[in-house]
Amino acid sequence: xxxxxxxxxxxxxxxxxxxxxxxxxxxxxxxxxxxxxxxxxxxxxxxxxxxxxxxxxxxxxxxxxxxxxxxxxxxxxxxxxxxxxxxxx
Numbered sequence: 001x002x003x004x005x006x007x008x009x010x011x012x013x014x015x016x017x018x019x020x021x022x023x024x025x026x027x028x029x030x031x032x033x034x035x036x037x038x039x040x041x042x043x044x045x046x047x048x049x050x051x052x053x054x055x056x057x058x059x060x061x062x063x064x065x066x067x068x069x070x071x072x073x074x075x076x077x078x079x080x081x082x083x084x085x086x087x088x089x
Contacts, residue, residue, distance in 0.1 A: 012024070059082065059083030059084065060083055060086050061075075061082050061083040061084065061085060062075060062081055062086070063085075063086045063087075065087075065088055066088065066089050072087060
């Protein structure tokens with residue numbers, strides 16, 4: 001899981017990673033971007049390339065015409081979306 005777009009911060013029973021042989025890693029992305037902007041820029045460029053090549057498919061919950069920006073913001077504030085909100089001109 002990445003981020004908390006669903007609302008509450010998820011809670012995980014710590015025995016699950018042990019039973020599944022998995023690791024839990026927490027990253028404060030904003031702090032990473034501040035401390036290492038060059039690596040962050042390279043990561044974003046790589047991610048953008050993957051999206052352009054169709055290797056990554058971001059979840060788009062809603063699309064709004066630019067004139068409906070207020071509705072789009074309200075949907076975000078009301079947590080009625082689970083992915084990205086796209087504004088189209």
